[in-house]
Amino acid sequence: MEIPWPKALVIGIVAGFLSGLLGIGGGVIIVPLLVLWLRVDQFQATATSVATISVTASAALITFGVGDSVEWGVAAIVFIGGATGAWFGAKYLDHIPEWALAGGFTVVIAIASVRMFL
Amino acid sequence: MIEVLGYLTLGLVAGSLAATLGIGGGVIYVPALVTFFAFTQHTAQGTSLAIIVPTTIVAAVGHARARRILPRLAVALGAAGILGAIAGARVALIADEQVLRRMFAVVLVVVAVRMALRTRQLYRSRTLDGGTDPSGA
Numbered sequence: 001m002e003i004p005w006p007k008a009l010v011i012g013i014v015a016g017f018l019s020g021l022l023g024i025g026g027g028v029i030i031v032p033l034l035v036l037w038l039r040v041d042q043f044q045a046t047a048t049s050v051a052t053i054s055v056t057a058s059a060a061l062i063t064f065g066v067g068d069s070v071e072w073g074v075a076a077i078v079f080i081g082g083a084t085g086a087w088f089g090a091k092y093l094d095h096i097p098e099w100a101l102a103g104g105f106t107v108v109i110a111i112a113s114v115r116m117f118l
Numbered sequence: 119m120i121e122v123l124g125y126l127t128l129g130l131v132a133g134s135l136a137a138t139l140g141i142g143g144g145v146i147y148v149p150a151l152v153t154f155f156a157f158t159q160h161t162a163q164g165t166s167l168a169i170i171v172p173t174t175i176v177a178a179v180g181h182a183r184a185r186r187i188l189p190r191l192a193v194a195l196g197a198a199g200i201l202g203a204i205a206g207a208r209v210a211l212i213a214d215e216q217v218l219r220r221m222f223a224v225v226l227v228v229v230a231v232r233m234a235l236r237t238r239q240l241y242r243s244r245t246l247d248g249g250t251d252p253s254g255a
Contacts, residue, residue: 008195
């Protein structure tokens with residue numbers, strides 16, 4: 001697709017800003033903006049968001065990781081489960097209907113909004 | 119031992135959701151580590167990031183193999199994202215976090231409503247593809 005650079009840069013800055021500010025990945029804002037504003041389909045939005053987060057979270061981790069605010073042993077164990085889930089999730093994404101992805105996403109951000117407000 | 123199984127389960131659930139919904143998983147890791155494993159908020163956030171980085175790399179490799187990533191868009195988002203993250207981290211030092219969180223929560227509610235409408239639209243077009251819509255909507 002033709003990249004709408006100004007919009008893409010705005011989304012990137014907003015997502016990164018929230019990531020640095022609140023310690024979140026930024027996916028909760030990247031995915032809906034790609035879908036609703038750039039009209040990217042849910043599958044490509046999911047994949048592109050995850051690729052972006054791996055970059056921005058690395059930048060955030062460098063800031064965090066130099067202190068002693070990371071339990072590396074726990075992170076390693078959770079990662080074993082996480083990598084397994086992520087691999088199968090990415091492998092079988094095409095088998096999930098687009099409305100179910102949008103619906104699942106809606107539920108996650110609804111829960112996240114309540115948690116952030118409290 | 120039970121703790122280890124708990125950590126593995128947490129990873130499996132959040133990793134699957136991260137790869138299929140396009141999120142990092144921090145909205146799951148941080149509260150889970152605080153609530154079930156007695157982490158402080160700060161350590162939970164740092165550890166969450168340490169899990170998110172390699173997990174999203176695994177998910178991104180899987181998505182790249184399926185040719186779903188829009189690479190140039192990802193580069194634009196990532197580059198702008200790093201700049202935004204540096205700015206956000208600086209503002210976090212001087213701003214009232216509670217106020218910021220609540221403002222963002224309100225934004226998320228609006229986003230949730232828009233995504234719910236989008237879900238309904240996608241669901242209906244699915245029904246049309248399948249032929250008749252029994253609800254007649």
